Amino acid sequence: xxxxxxxxxxxxxxxxxxxxxxxxQDKEIVGFLGPNGAGKTTTLRMIxxxxxxxxxxxxxxxxxxxxxxxxxxxxxxxxxxxNPLYDEMTVVELLAYFAALRKLxxxxxxxxxxxxxxxxxxxxxxNQRIGTLSKGYRQRTGxxxxxxxxxKILLLDEPTSGxxxxxxxxxxxxxxxxxxxxxxxxxxxxxxxxQALCDRVVIINKGKIIVDDTIENLPNYLNRSTMLILxxxxxxxxxxxxxxxxxxxxxxxxxxxxTSCKISVYETSGRLMSSSTTEQNSSKISVNExSGRLMSSSTTEQNSSKISVNExSGRLMSSSTTEQNSSKISVNExSGRLMSSSTTEQNSSKIxxxxxxxxxxxxxxxxxxxxxxxxxxxxxxxxxSLESIFHELTIENYYESEIEEKLPSEQExxxxxxxxxxxxxxxxxxx
Amino acid sequence: MKxxxxxxxxxxxxxxxxxxxxxxxxxxxxxIGLIFSNxxxxxxxxxxxxxxxxxxxxxxxxxxAITMGSIAKERQTGTFELLSTLPIKLSSIVWxxxxxxxxxxxxxxxxxxxxxxxxxxxxxxIDYGAIICGYIxxxxxxxxxxxxxxxxxxxxxxxxxxxxxxxLISAIFYLLxxxxxxxxxxxxxxxxxxxxxxxxxxxxxxxxxxRDILFFLAITVIFALLAQFNLQSKNLMQEx
Numbered sequence: 001x002x003x004x005x006x007x008x009x010x011x012x013x014x015x016x017x018x019x020x021x022x023x024x025q026d027k028e029i030v031g032f033l034g035p036n037g038a039g040k041t042t043t044l045r046m047i048x049x050x051x052x053x054x055x056x057x058x059x060x061x062x063x064x065x066x067x068x069x070x071x072x073x074x075x076x077x078x079x080x081x082x083n084p085l086y087d088e089m090t091v092v093e094l095l096a097y098f099a100a101l102r103k104l105x106x107x108x109x110x111x112x113x114x115x116x117x118x119x120x121x122x123x124x125x126x127n128q129r130i131g132t133l134s135k136g137y138r139q140r141t142g143x144x145x146x147x148x149x150x151x152k153i154l155l156l157d158e159p160t161s162g163x164x165x166x167x168x169x170x171x172x173x174x175x176x177x178x179x180x181x182x183x184x185x186x187x188x189x190x191x192x193x194x195q196a197l198c199d200r201v202v203i204i205n206k207g208k209i210i211v212d213d214t215i216e217n218l219p220n221y222l223n224r225s226t227m228l229i230l231x232x233x234x235x236x237x238x239x240x241x242x243x244x245x246x247x248x249x250x251x252x253x254x255x256x257x258x259t260s261c262k263i264s265v266y267e268t269s270g271r272l273m274s275s276s277t278t279e280q281n282s283s284k285i286s287v288n289e290x291s292g293r294l295m296s297s298s299t300t301e302q303n304s305s306k307i308s309v310n311e312x313s314g315r316l317m318s319s320s321t322t323e324q325n326s327s328k329i330s331v332n333e334x335s336g337r338l339m340s341s342s343t344t345e346q347n348s349s350k351i352x353x354x355x356x357x358x359x360x361x362x363x364x365x366x367x368x369x370x371x372x373x374x375x376x377x378x379x380x381x382x383x384x385s386l387e388s389i390f391h392e393l394t395i396e397n398y399y400e401s402e403i404e405e406k407l408p409s410e411q412e413x414x415x416x417x418x419x420x421x422x423x424x425x426x427x428x429x430x431x
Numbered sequence: 432m433k434x435x436x437x438x439x440x441x442x443x444x445x446x447x448x449x450x451x452x453x454x455x456x457x458x459x460x461x462x463i464g465l466i467f468s469n470x471x472x473x474x475x476x477x478x479x480x481x482x483x484x485x486x487x488x489x490x491x492x493x494x495x496a497i498t499m500g501s502i503a504k505e506r507q508t509g510t511f512e513l514l515s516t517l518p519i520k521l522s523s524i525v526w527x528x529x530x531x532x533x534x535x536x537x538x539x540x541x542x543x544x545x546x547x548x549x550x551x552x553x554x555x556x557i558d559y560g561a562i563i564c565g566y567i568x569x570x571x572x573x574x575x576x577x578x579x580x581x582x583x584x585x586x587x588x589x590x591x592x593x594x595x596x597x598x599l600i601s602a603i604f605y606l607l608x609x610x611x612x613x614x615x616x617x618x619x620x621x622x623x624x625x626x627x628x629x630x631x632x633x634x635x636x637x638x639x640x641x642r643d644i645l646f647f648l649a650i651t652v653i654f655a656l657l658a659q660f661n662l663q664s665k666n667l668m669q670e671x
Contacts, residue, residue: 050515073518084509088445100437101517145513 001025002047002153002183007056009042016042018207019056024153029179031198031215032187035394039207040187041081044155047185048078060153074102077151079159081187083142087131091122091141094130095148102149116144119174121167135162143171147178154184160193172197191387205394218389228361228381233260234374242368249361260377265365434519438527443534446497452535455496459489459539467546471553480635482546483565487631490536490573491605495597497535498580499590501528502658506588525581525658529651532577533570540566540573561637568634571647572627576601578654585658604650 002024009017017039024030034040045051047058049069058065065072086094095116099109117123120140125133130141139162146154159175160168175197178184188194194201195215203211211218237260239251254262362381369376446452466485502524505511514524550557576597583597584590607626611619623629630643 045512048516050512070518070520073516076516078513078516080509080512082509084511084513086445086510087508088448089441097437097441098517101434101514101519103433103518 001061002185003057003059003062004043004047005057005059007043007046007058008054009039009046009051010054015207017046017053020204020207020209021056022202022209022212024183024185026183027179027181028200029175029184029186029198031194031201032185032204033189033191033194033201033390034204038204038394040204041157043204044078044157044185044187048076048155049073074149075152077146077149077154079142079146079154079156081157083139085130085138085141085145088129090127090129091133091144092126094141095144098145098148104149112148112150116148119147119177120144121170136164136167139163140167140171143174152182154178154182155187156184157187158189159186160188160190168193191390203390203393210393228265228365229254229262229378230265230365230369230376230380231260231262231378232369232374233377234369234372235259237261237374239263239368242365246364262378265361434523435527435530438519438524439530439534442501442528442531446531446535452497455493456539456542459493460542460545462489463543463546467549471549480561480565482543483569483631483635486540486543486569487572487605487628490569490576491601492598493539494532494536494573494576495580495583495594495601498528498532498577498584498597499594500584501532501581502584502662503586503588503590503593507590521662522655522659525585525655525662528581528584529574529577529655532580533574536573536577537570540569558637561635564637564639565635567639568631568643571634571644572631575604575627575647575650575654578651578658579604582654582658582661585661 004023005021006019007017007021008015008019020039020043022030032040032043042051046053047065049065049072060072060075063071086097089097092113095113096109099112104112117126120143122137122140122144125137125141128137130138133141139159143156143159146156154175156175160171163171172193175184175186179197186194186197198215200214201211201218202209237256243249243251250266252264254264256262362379366376366379463482463485467482470481502511505514547562579600580593580597583600584593586596587593604625604627607622608628611623611626614622624646630646633640633643
């Protein structure tokens with residue numbers, strides 16, 4: 001197990017990595033995501049020992065890597081981002097050189113060489129100079145070098161860049177195989193790859209971890225996790241009762257006329273971010289309270305409603321996801337919406353996840369519409385892909401900090417943003 | 432220790448694979464050959480002492496050229512990152528680079544034995560001892576220069592800069608003998624002590640003095656440690 005504890009590193013004034021903490025368990029493939037310049041490579045370099053952290057600690061199996069760096073090095077296989085290799089050497093020479101530097105026994109090296117050549121598909125290029133290799137083969141050579149000594153820990157910085165689709169599948173297969181017995185930290189920009197390979201995702205932005213969770217839980221980190229689009233027909237369409245009942249639900253009117261109305265509805269259950277900084281404090285406090293107390297009377301209503309409307313949950317989402325969504329809502333409810341990337345909060349929200357309290361927006365809204373006697377013409381849910389989740393998480397942060405740092409005078413602009421949901425509501429109330 | 436040899440062997444093999452190495456060897460032999468033939472045929476003096484001086488000057492340029500890439504190039508291409516993830520000590524890398532430079536210096540000195548051969552054929556009353564001592568002295572001086580070169584290479588990630596820096600430091604040690612007459616009397620022995628020529632001259636006379644050997648070795652070790660320290664201070668690697 002690798003434990004990274006409050007790791008920081010500055011480059012001049014820039015905080016490349018800012019007190020990040022996360023763990024990698026044995027036999028786990030962790031995806032390490034983040035936009036360019038987020039601090040991924042810096043973190044990897046620190047784990048590998050190429051860069052010294054400004055503060056913080058890295059432990060492998062409970063032992064700090066700084067006490068015995070050489071021992072730590074022996075356990076790590078590393079594929080750097082640019083995949084630097086000695087261009088003048090042939091593939092087999094390079095592997096032999098690294099084996100010698102790692103002090104592998106001759107027989108063991110031969111055995112590993114066979115394994116590596118077979119699995120990385122290097123047979124045809126073994127005696128070719130690395131400088132003349134295509135990018136794909138070069139990448140495979142880098143990977144071969146990383147796994148040559150059968151390390152316990154594999155750190156791969158964008159392992160499939162420059163590979164053709166067939167090779168990508170092969171390498172992915174190999175990484176998956178390796179992940180069965182090793183810890184793998186995989187940094188990548190390719191979301192499908194992360195989705196296909198990783199058990200868990202760590203998303204880092206601006207040197208801070210904003211998400212550390214399983215892929216299935218990711219949608220919960222968004223402000224708007226579930227999105228419903230529905231078209232309703234009826235007299236006096238007015239959702240203000242609904243939004244009053246569930247303040248965390250946002251409605252947006254897409255189009256409307258006399259008798260029908262097309263709206264999009266989403267839960268603002270996002271745990272991680274909101275545009276408001278003032279609300280952050282209050283929400284944090286509320287989250288840290290025992291979650292049982294947090295549940296308001298509306299929770300009980302949700303429970304009952306779930307019982308009454310049974311089972312349409314299988315359509316687009318797995319039931320587990322919806323449950324997790326709803327649990328989050330129960331945690332966050334009193335404060336309205338919520339945010340911040342502090343780990344304590346993540347923990348507390350995890351507690352919430354374990355404690356299912358049922359709320360399903362679809363059930364709620366359809367029963368609401370039924371009670372009003374309107375007709376539903378269209379009802380669709382849209383679930384966000386990992387890509388859009390990533391985009392939203394990282395961009396939002398970027399946008400916010402941009403405003404905070406560079407345009408302090410634009411607070412009004414921010415406030416304007418915050419009031420938007422209320423505006424929508426008030427419009428509806430007027431109607 | 433084994434790591435040092437592994438690194439040195441790989442560096443040396445790679446150097447022998449590059450065309451530029453052979454171009455430099457040929458240039459070296461041509462330059463020395465021109466001067467040597469001038470001496471032999473015009474002045475009719477077949478002696479190596481003058482040749483050693485020339486070789487010393489050529490080393491001043493040649494050694495920075497072979498060491499300039501040693502660490503700077505690895506950092507430029509990023510292979511240093513890879514190297515630092517291996518379970519090897521920083522000092523092994525530095526010493527491996529120095530050793531590979533030394534091997535190249537020895538190679539070039541072996542090539543220059545051609546002229547020694549000519550002298551054996553044509554010369555009379557050859558002082559073999561002095562010549563062998565001269566070669567030993569040259570190798571030791573070369574080792575010190577190599578260490579300076581590797582140290583210079585650990586500074587910038589630009590090879591040309593590394594070359595200029597190495598040349599500068601080496602030149603200071605070489606040129607000290609020329610500023611001796613300008614110095615106040617009290618300073619002369621101290622400054623003289625740091626002049627490479629001063630220590631080499633006794634080798635050329637056929638005297639192997641432990642103090643001279645120690646001087647060159649000390650310079651080598653000091654600059655190797657400085658290179659190591661320099662890399663560490665840049666946080667490039669953990670302190671190992």
